[in-house]
Amino acid sequence: MKPIKAYLLKHNYCEPITIDSLEGYYRAIDCRLVQAVDVKLTSNTWVSCWVDEEGLFSSGIKPFWRLWNYPDPLVGNMVVTGVPDSNGCTTDAPKDFEVHVLVREQLQVIMGGG
Numbered sequence: 551m552k553p554i555k556a557y558l559l560k561h562n563y564c565e566p567i568t569i570d571s572l573e574g575y576y577r578a579i580d581c582r583l584v585q586a587v588d589v590k591l592t593s594n595t596w597v598s599c600w601v602d603e604e605g606l607f608s609s610g611i612k613p614f615w616r617l618w619n620y621p622d623p624l625v626g627n628m629v630v631t632g633v634p635d636s637n638g639c640t641t642d643a644p645k646d647f648e649v650h651v652l653v654r655e656q657l658q659v660i661m662g663g664g
Contacts (some may be wrong), residue, residue, distance in 0.1 A: 555642040559628040561612075569629065569640075575600055579627045581608075587624065588633050589617050595644050596633045602626035 553570040558578050569575055575584045581602035588598050605612060605625030615624040632641030 552639075554631050554640050557630045557643055559615075559630065567629070569631070575629055578629050581605070581626060585624075587617070587620055589620055592618075597643065598631045598633050598640065599624065600629040600631065 551571055553568045556567050556569050556578075558565050558567045567578060569578065572584070576582065579600060579602055581604065583603035584600050585603035586598045586600050588596055590596050599615075599617070601615070601624040602608065602612075606623070608626075612626045615628060617624070631643050635641050
């Protein structure tokens, strides 16, 4: 897997990161299984949001995300990348991606935690 430029969203901050393996997603999100959800932002840009697949069932207080155009809540830390290319390979987060816009307009933090 080639290194992917991504953003790690936690309850109270967001930072650019590089993901270079499936294990990199596990470490960043702090989980054992990942789930990718492709969503369209209000800017008509598509991104993949990677979260803990077992987040709803695991114990502890974690961030709780509601995406405006995705029906189910997502729980835990989130990694945002670009959507897969025509070969199915994950791509970098969009170059024009503005983290504050994503957090403010696309995600609503319902519950916080560490």
